[in-house]
Each structure stands twice: as structure tokens, then as C-alpha cells.
Amino acid sequence: MPHRARLIHVPRRGRDLCHMAFRQTLDLLRVTDETLAELCQECPSVPDPDALVVRALNEMTLGEPGQGTRAPSHVFLVHARGEEFEGVLYRSTPEGFRPARGPIRFRADESHAFSVGSGDVTVSNWEDDGGDLGAYQNRFHPEVREAIGEAVRNFVSYRVAGDRPGAIIAFNYPDRATRYEAQVLAALAVTLGAVWTLASRVAQVEEAFVYLIGALARASEVNDEVTGDHIVRVSRYCEVLARAAGYTDTEARVLAYSSQLHDVGKIHTPRELLRKPGPLTEAETALMREHTLHGEKIIGTSPRLATARRIAGAHHENWDGSGYPRGLRGEEIPREARLVKIVDVYDALRSARPYKPALSHEEAMEVFERGDGRTRPGAHFDPELLRVFRSVHEEFRRIHAEIQPW
Ligand SMILES: [Fe+2]
Structure with missing residues (x-):
């Protein structure tokens, strides 16, 4: 002034x-x-x-x-x-x-x-x-x-x-x-x-609101192979990537807490499917993919949760239209969901699963460069957000080192 x-x-x-x-x-x-x-x-x-x-x-x-x-x-x-x-x-x-x-x-x-x-x-x-x-x-x-x-x-x-x-x-x-x-x-x-x-x-209600989002996210992953630290990391990565991608501080905060609910629909996915070490059958894959739609239903239509709903419904869509559940392509996919997709894949690559070891940061970045059997960077990710992600990748390394399993 x-x-x-x-x-x-x-x-x-x-x-x-x-x-x-x-x-x-x-x-x-x-x-x-x-x-x-x-x-x-x-x-x-x-x-x-x-x-x-x-x-x-x-x-x-x-x-x-x-x-x-x-x-x-x-x-x-x-x-x-x-x-x-x-x-x-x-x-x-x-x-x-x-x-x-x-x-x-x-x-x-x-x-x-x-x-x-x-x-x-x-x-x-x-x-x-x-x-x-x-x-x-x-x-x-x-x-x-x-x-x-x-x-x-x-x-x-x-x-x-x-x-x-x-x-x-x-x-x-x-x-x-x-x-x-x-x-x-x-x-x-x-x-x-x-x-x-x-x-x-307002501050009290806001604090309770953000706390309950995290609590719901953790509760929904009780059957999953991932642990609460995955949710915390995803939230932190999202804030970093959102700021670098030009979101305002407020938008980045909304994105950070909303991203915690990306897999909330897995509460409906059978435990044995979530923990199955081998490849899934066609029917099992279809069942697994429904977690996106279940997530949308659980989150509902509150305007305060609109970002969370968009993320839950579209975080498995691919840039080239080969994703699920709706096969959206390019900018038809909500930008927040394209952002969470990058973050979610990075954390999955860095985490051990029954069927794969954890990759180092360098190995994960290599997958984002050249792809592997499951991930095809050019086909799956928003190219602009991928460029931003590469520009802040050191922050991702730091957050992953900082937040380890409880
Ligand atoms: Fe998911």
C-alpha cells in the first residue's frame, strides 16, 4: 500500500x-x-x-x-x-x-x-x-x-x-x-x-476438518499394503509440486489436504485383493479400479471437498486417454488429478511392495525419464507438470528421506 x-x-x-x-x-x-x-x-x-x-x-x-x-x-x-x-x-x-x-x-x-x-x-x-x-x-x-x-x-x-x-x-x-x-x-x-x-x-472448525480428512484417509487404508506415511508424503509432495506449478498458497494447501483422500475408495476393495502379491486377474483388476468411483461417492458433493472428489475420481486417468475409470485424456483430466498422479507414482516407485523392491530416488527419476513395464511417462503424465516435477525433484528426495514408516 x-x-x-x-x-x-x-x-x-x-x-x-x-x-x-x-x-x-x-x-x-x-x-x-x-x-x-x-x-x-x-x-x-x-x-x-x-x-x-x-x-x-x-x-x-x-x-x-x-x-x-x-x-x-x-x-x-x-x-x-x-x-x-x-x-x-x-x-x-x-x-x-x-x-x-x-x-x-x-x-x-x-x-x-x-x-x-x-x-x-x-x-x-x-x-x-x-x-x-x-x-x-x-x-x-x-x-x-x-x-x-x-x-x-x-x-x-x-x-x-x-x-x-x-x-x-x-x-x-x-x-x-x-x-x-x-x-x-x-x-x-x-x-x-x-x-x-x-x-x-473458524480456526477450530478448520483444524477439525483437516484432521478428520487425514483420519478418514488413514482409516480407509487399514487393509492396504501402504501405511500412513504414504498419505503424509503424498500430501507434502503435492504442496511442493502445486506451488512450483503456479498454484497460490491457499490452493496448494487445499490440494495438499485433499490429496490425502485419493484412495479413500479402497475401503470397499477386498483386503485379499489389496495384498495379493501376484498379478491380478481381469475381474480383480476391474474390482480394484472401482476404488476411484467409490472414492467419489464417499467424498460426496460438498463444495469444500470438490478438489478431493476430482482427485479421487481421476488420479488413474492417463494423459493419452488409456487410464481409468472414464478414459479421459489431456486437459479433460482435472489438473489436480494429473498432479496427484505424478506424486502417487513417485511414492509407489520409492516404496517396497510384495512383488517389487523399493527404488532409489535416482532409479525412480529414471522411470520418469524412460519408463518401465508399467509406467510410460510420455503417455501417462501431463508433460508440463512432468517438467515442473523434474525441476523440484530434489524436494521429493528430501521429503521421502524425512517421512519414513511409523
Ligand atoms: Fe488409487
């Missing part, structure tokens, strides 16, 4: 203050709207609560040139942590709010100007508080006072409710702190309290 010059303008009339408060609240709503959009995407990015406050403060107080703004000199963000409170003090700079001191810890029973959890907004100016600026300083925590580095002349504080209770205290507005400042700070505190609560609930 380009730097916007800060213009400290001290309005004298209530109408100017009201207009400024309105504009600052609109800026806050825009930040809130953007944050909610990030929380509602396929793979939500959950914001750091303090970073969110600083971003909102910056949007609200770094006014456009000519418009003027009223920013406090310091903002103290404090939240409850067990029996204590912990806070970080931010200082206003021409580039926005920057941490000045923290964390500052104090007990709940320590007496200070702000009463965390009281639920009341406080607007205070030293002139209205006995008119003794020196005595006024005693109302503030010594560390906060010291970090501010100048006399505190006014402050506004407001409680933050929700999953991360605490308070926002803004110090030293130009001239006096007014009820307009209090209204803006209240809007910030109420909105951010709600966003924090929502973000922490």
Missing part, C-alpha cells in the same frame, strides 16, 4: 468531528468486510488479532491528503491471559502504528485508568480530572507511561468482548478526546471483538 501522508488536523466544530468519525467508521467497515471475505474462502486464512487491529487503526487514521484525521499518539491493546492481563503498546508513526513496547503484563487487581471488562467506554481529559497533569499520570501503568515517553493528556478506552476479552486504550488525541473518538473506538472494539470470535471459531 503506498504511503499516505498523515495530516493532523484539529477540527473545532462538532460537525467536522462527526464527519471524521463517520469516515473512520466506514474505513473500519471496509477492513471488516475484507477480513470476513478472507474467513469465508475455501481455505480460510485466520488473521492474527493484534495485526488486524493495527491494520484497522492504520486504515482509519492514515487519512487521505487534504481530508485531515485525528489519530491518538499511542494505542494499548490488552487482553486477559489467565489471572493476568497482557498488552502491547503501539506508537503512531508517519508509516502507521508500530509496536513501541510489549508485552506488558499486570494483575487484574492492579489499579489503572482502564477497567478491563467493565463494559463501559471511558473518555478522559486531564483538564476535567482535577486539573493536575502530574497527578493525572499516576492513573497509568508505569511501563505504559514510560513507553509513551510524554505526559498523557487524554485517553479513550473501550472493552473488547468475545473469545479474546480485553480492551483498546487510545492515548493523546490532538487537543481533547471527545465523544466522537469514543464512538469510533467503540465501533472498532465491538467489530473486532466479533471478528476475533468468528476467526477463532
Whole structure:
């Protein structure tokens, strides 16, 4: 974001203050709207609560040139942590709010100007508080006072409710702190309290969602010859290959967890077939191939699992149309499935089976170059993704060495 010059303008009339408060609240709503959009995407990015406050403060107080703004000199963000409170003090700079001191810890029973959890907004100016600026300083925590580095002349504080209770205290507005400042700070505190609560609930659900995907994948392979480490490696390889292939970080994360379900349909495949050492009969091969369709059915139609469904259904399709279950060819095959196919074959080549030994990394890369009895690189793989895979193959070697059978 380009730097916007800060213009400290001290309005004298209530109408100017009201207009400024309105504009600052609109800026806050825009930040809130953007944050909610990030929380509602396929793979939500959950914001750091303090970073969110600083971003909102910056949007609200770094006014456009000519418009003027009223920013406090310091903002103290404090939240409850067990029996204590912990806070970080931010200082206003021409580039926005920057941490000045923290964390500052104090007990709940320590007496200070702000009463965390009281639920009341406080607007205070030293002139209205006995008119003794020196005595006024005693109302503030010594560390906060010291970090501010100048006399505190006014402050506004407001409680933050929700999953991360605490308070926002803004110090030293130009001239006096007014009820307009209090209204803006209240809007910030109420909105951010709600966003924090929502973000922490989203994070919990997201964590459970990704955990359950891994658990389902491991459960479905209980009869298979492969072990849980195969799933972990496939997931890690996928993230590496996806990033190298131009997927965004979010898309790569979605691909990584979704890839774990590529063989979930094998839960329907008979155990003796999965562990049969010799070649399969024609009927057995047909039965084995059904795991792709079973996988699609198990995963279902949830939009959050659309990538997983595409991968499960198409990870055995071949670029030249010779794969199964539908004989798709080229770009008819979902790109995520073409990517997982490369990853799945690499890990299979590197793993020992009852009917074959494990290959070294070099031997596996040789198969991707020249093929073997089962794998024909030119016919089976997306040539562009194969090129990307070759460019990051050392990462695959490293991941395989790192994640070995449990
Ligand atoms: Fe498979």
C-alpha cells in the first residue's frame, strides 16, 4: 500500500468531528468486510488479532491528503491471559502504528485508568480530572507511561468482548478526546471483538476438518499394503509440486489436504485383493479400479471437498486417454488429478511392495525419464507438470528421506 501522508488536523466544530468519525467508521467497515471475505474462502486464512487491529487503526487514521484525521499518539491493546492481563503498546508513526513496547503484563487487581471488562467506554481529559497533569499520570501503568515517553493528556478506552476479552486504550488525541473518538473506538472494539470470535471459531472448525480428512484417509487404508506415511508424503509432495506449478498458497494447501483422500475408495476393495502379491486377474483388476468411483461417492458433493472428489475420481486417468475409470485424456483430466498422479507414482516407485523392491530416488527419476513395464511417462503424465516435477525433484528426495514408516 503506498504511503499516505498523515495530516493532523484539529477540527473545532462538532460537525467536522462527526464527519471524521463517520469516515473512520466506514474505513473500519471496509477492513471488516475484507477480513470476513478472507474467513469465508475455501481455505480460510485466520488473521492474527493484534495485526488486524493495527491494520484497522492504520486504515482509519492514515487519512487521505487534504481530508485531515485525528489519530491518538499511542494505542494499548490488552487482553486477559489467565489471572493476568497482557498488552502491547503501539506508537503512531508517519508509516502507521508500530509496536513501541510489549508485552506488558499486570494483575487484574492492579489499579489503572482502564477497567478491563467493565463494559463501559471511558473518555478522559486531564483538564476535567482535577486539573493536575502530574497527578493525572499516576492513573497509568508505569511501563505504559514510560513507553509513551510524554505526559498523557487524554485517553479513550473501550472493552473488547468475545473469545479474546480485553480492551483498546487510545492515548493523546490532538487537543481533547471527545465523544466522537469514543464512538469510533467503540465501533472498532465491538467489530473486532466479533471478528476475533468468528476467526477463532473458524480456526477450530478448520483444524477439525483437516484432521478428520487425514483420519478418514488413514482409516480407509487399514487393509492396504501402504501405511500412513504414504498419505503424509503424498500430501507434502503435492504442496511442493502445486506451488512450483503456479498454484497460490491457499490452493496448494487445499490440494495438499485433499490429496490425502485419493484412495479413500479402497475401503470397499477386498483386503485379499489389496495384498495379493501376484498379478491380478481381469475381474480383480476391474474390482480394484472401482476404488476411484467409490472414492467419489464417499467424498460426496460438498463444495469444500470438490478438489478431493476430482482427485479421487481421476488420479488413474492417463494423459493419452488409456487410464481409468472414464478414459479421459489431456486437459479433460482435472489438473489436480494429473498432479496427484505424478506424486502417487513417485511414492509407489520409492516404496517396497510384495512383488517389487523399493527404488532409489535416482532409479525412480529414471522411470520418469524412460519408463518401465508399467509406467510410460510420455503417455501417462501431463508433460508440463512432468517438467515442473523434474525441476523440484530434489524436494521429493528430501521429503521421502524425512517421512519414513511409523
Ligand atoms: Fe488409487
